Amino acid sequence: MTVSIYQLGYKKLSRIIFEWQAADRVSLMALFILMETYLHWLWCLYVWIRRDTLGAYVDIEMLYPVWLCINVMGLFTWWMVEYLSRIKNDDVRLNRWQIVFVSVYSVYIILIGLLLGHSGFFAGVSLVGGIMLGMMLIRRRYIWRAFLGQLLLILVLTSLQQWGGVNIPNLQRAISGVEILGSYNHLAETAIVLALENDIDRLTALDEIRRSAMLFWHSTYMYLAVPKAIFIVYVFRTLLIILDTSKEETLKHANQDGLTQLTNRRYGLMKMQDTFSLFVLEDKQNYSVILMDLDFFKRINDNYGHQVGDQVLQEVAGVLKSTLQETCNVSRYGGEEFLIVLPDTSHREVLTIAEQLRSNIAEHVIQMTDDFSLQVTASFGVYTLTCEELTRIKQDHMTSESEPVKPVLTKLQKLKRRHNKQTQVEYSISEQAQNGLPSDMCQRLISIADKALYEAKDRGRNQVVSANEMRAAKSRSESPSASGTESL
Template identity: 55%
Template sequence: MVTPIYRAGYKKLSQMIFEWQAADRASLLAIFIVMEITMHWLWCLFVWLRQEALEGYVDMALLYPIWAVITLIGIFFCWMVGHLSHIRDDSKRLHNWQIVLICVYGLYIAVVVLVMGHSSLVSGVSLVGGTMLAMMLVRRRYIWYAFLIQVYLIVLMAILPYLGVTLPSMRQLNIPSLPLGTYSYQTYSEMTSIENAIEATIFQDGTLSWDSINEIRRSSVFFWRVTHMYLALPKAIFMVYIFSTLLLILDNSKKQIVQHANHDELTGLKNRRCGLTKMRQTLAKLTKSQDYTVILLDLDLFKDINDNYGHDVGDHVLKEVADILTDKLTETDIVSRYGGEEFLIVLPDIAHDLAMAIAEQLRCDIATHVFQIDHNLRFKITASLGLYTLTHVERACIRQRYAAIKSKETVATSSLPKLPTIKSRKSKRASIPVSELRYAQLPSDICQRLIRVADKALYEAKDRGRNQVVSANEMTVTKDSIGQLYSSQKTSGQKTDA
């Protein structure tokens, strides 16, 4: 059920761009327009109440029809607020009424700018700010056309007076010291220059007397400048506030998207893709003397828990295991859910002996932890861990052998017969000189190779009876662990040579 727009609170307004339907967003735009029209209506009320003091500055004969138009337009947009919500299921009618809303508002603002003076402040806020806000709420194509029409009307109103066309204006200047026999059209900047000149004649010898103050108060300069600020500044402040709120929404949404993309929804740990990405990043930042440890942790007989107690209990176990890992490991360690009941733990810059001690501590913490599901269900679970530490010596050897393979590939490619050159639209890739191959990076699939070696140690831990830590570095079957890491790359290089 959609919350009525006039009852929506701040949290609902903050979700309008992403969750509300098109009809609700259009209704919200109509509410903003009603707020602006209300300000114009109150200005007319103020002038009417102070007409004796302001009749020299405002054309009272024009005030009443303008006030009536503002009232009718306000009633129309109040009706639009509810009407748009009632036609939310009729997309064709909704689009037509959106066009009506935009056109009526565009003409209304053009009239307001015309009759209340050509203030660049009012015009700029209405033209730019209103357009940007409307684009957030209704179809952008409609707003773009309305923007072009608004620009055309503003230019037309600026040109017509110079062609002898007299345009209606509520602004008038009735000061005895101004030697103007008849009213003539003046743009806002010209009127301001004349009024400033009048003010300058009031000052005597650079001093300001009480009589001069009274003359300034009688001038229309102050009144109309305050009017323009009243029409523009609250609207500008409101739009800046709305835009800042929308930016906060976008920032929060971005954080949520990143959180969802990089973390496992059940456990809150990094997911598999994010864990592998962090592995590549930390591997690239290792110094020459740093070791690198990878641990695969698998819960023993986890399938039995799902089969006997249900998947909800299994999910509860995974969450608590994730909490144990998060509490025992540091922020520099990488902990991710690799899949199912498997967890991938990466310890950058951790030597083999210390890594074994950490893994053994994790095993003990999980084995001694009591999983309390309810008053009647309590049990324990164990975990098996496979560990592999890539020493800095082994990493240097991998780099050298990988560089040698790349060098052979380069030589083999250069020895092939040259084919006719075919132009490509793709940018040319610079070839790497053989002399620089010794600085080559680790193979692109180095992370998967490290995990495969740790996985073999994990299987060995399962075969030995579970609930233990096995190091691939200490396994007799992996004495030549370096060979396992680059063998596939070496094989591919030999195929290239052939």
């Protein structure tokens, strides 16, 4: 047999949904239906055993063909579970038998609903629950067509019964001409009550039988519908957990650097943009950036191989994570470059942090084998954007925007501009959303930190260099007429 009842755990179900072949999924669907028919079979057995008691409100003569129909459906489903394992590699036969299986089950579940009487709860769970489960395990177009066919068949049978004068038999035995459940014949019921109003004992007995019958049939519908409803809810709850887990894993792989387990460049820049937007809106005092590069990393790859280089990167990433707080945004910016973003951190604090990182990396021993170890150093470029400089940048940017230089356009460029007018309007709106700042502000901050990083390398590596100090020294060396600060 292709599947067994022991394969219905959480991990197995996720494997079924995403990895199993079509034949295995259809076989599992057949197993679920076999379990459902077994519940129907047990109900018939219970009624047959207590036929002397339940015969007052169950048509025992009608029970035998219903029981036979359930047995036939159960045998057919069991055969399907076995047969599908033999045709799993034959797509044509598999598709054909899927159609047959879905059609047979659709007719069966409608007939069972009609024969057991009227119950919206039972009919709804049987119809919708089976369709929802089928959508997961069988070709959706087959299930969709089966669903439409079921609705059409129910509509036809209901119309024949209500307006066509066709009496569809069911297992509910009417008591003194009055239906136990469903639509009551109020005239017949009133006539019976009037006829028996002088016979209190018979009227009381009749009422007791009707209440017992209603309790029995409501219990029947609960017995047949609740297990299926619970199972369907469990399956879809598990499916949602699987989808959430898959989403988390997908986002993790999309945002995480596979080697160092830090965030990758794309996600690091996105988080930087988010924190910078908050910095602008909340008018915080400082926004600091560290760009770090391992010294002579190419020599490590050339001399010892890329496997040793990979371990060095992993060890350095571990030092970064152990030294920095979880709130810091640390990402692998390039091959051996790392970007560290520290919102609301003063320049003195960020210099202290960078120096601590430099010292920890230089002192960390990377043990390759028992008799071989390495130590590496790193260079750091640091830049802190203050609130005052942010205000100046806004003013300079707004001034430059107020006096645009009109470029000389060719006819083709004018035509393109005319067609892209709407895009230009949207871009202008997005710039205004940046509170008057250039759209590439984050990249500009990284570029300034990068200049400090190159200065650290020029000074001999294994150093921390402040871009703020570099810019202040350059400003002092300029003539008094020059602006006090270098523009971003």
